[in-house]
Amino acid sequence: MALNPESVGSVGDVRTMSWTSKDALLYAVGIGAGQADLQFSTENTRDTQQVVYPTFAVVAGSGTSSAGASAMGKIGTFNFAMLVHGTQAVTLHRPIPVEAQATIQDKVVAMYDKGKAAVVVLENEVKLATGEPLFNTRSSLFIRGEGGWGGDRGPSGPQNEPPADAAPDHVVTLQTNPDQAFVYRLSGDRNPLHTDPSFAAIGGFDRPILHGLCTYGFSGRALLAELCDNDVSRFHHIEGRFSSPVMPGDALTVRMWRTGAGEAVFTTSVGDRTVIDQGLVRFS
Secondary structure: OOEOHHHOOOEOOOEEEEEOHHHHHHHHHHOOOOHHHHHHHOOOOOOOOOOOOHHHHHOOOOOOOOOOOOHHHHOEOOOHHHEEEEEEEEEEOOOOOOOEEEEEEEEEEEEEEOOOEEEEEEEEEEEEOOOOEEEEEEEEEEEEOOOOOOOOOOOOOOOOOOOOOOOOOEEEEEEOOOOHHHHHHHHOOOOHHHOOHHHHHHOOOOOOOOOHHHHHHHHHHHHHHHHHOOOHHHEEEEEEEEOOOOOOOOEEEEEEEEEEOOEEEEEEEEOOEEEEEEEEEEEO
């Protein structure tokens, strides 16, 4: 198995995709929404219009894209048991519709050689069928055992650090469910790392871990509620780095520091252990 550094710059075909109200509802439940979040978790509550969590962008259209070559398919081969999510960013140009027809095009932005691992950076550009930009996502994939070809190590060092010695402006704790991964996986990520103990063991984990993007979605829920009063039109960007695994059933504490007009940095922790760092959110 080997990655292909020559794939950097590759662009996939423009493919069509779609999602429905049910997809958005399933995602909301998968990141812990329920009775307290009826505008996200139901479509038929009296005097309440369904809206979509901004972080739905990371799963929108899963399994519905039309035929066509993906840039991801050009990066080479590797053992999926050795893959973990490194970072994730979402930039929204407008609120995500409850249901839509859209197009998606992906690109291999970078590939970094970390010695005993590799980092692959991918971008997706999503537009509505009308051609209007909807959102962009950028993710990095950390693949153990795939480095060592002598390539660029890539950027390093702290980013989006909380102000030194400053107490957070907001703190929210959300509880995950021991079976959280079994719901979240229905939004598209069926990687058995999150459900199969034997597969998790191959990856070096004592038991299945929660999807990083599920933790990301829980974090986004907290940020949206505290900084935007759950108004999705005010939420414009979120990014963060997955620094430690989360186990289903863990409680997630999101700490936020306002750093300027319409901007805050955040961390997500389980107890004293940070699981998402370098977090940044932009809002209005």
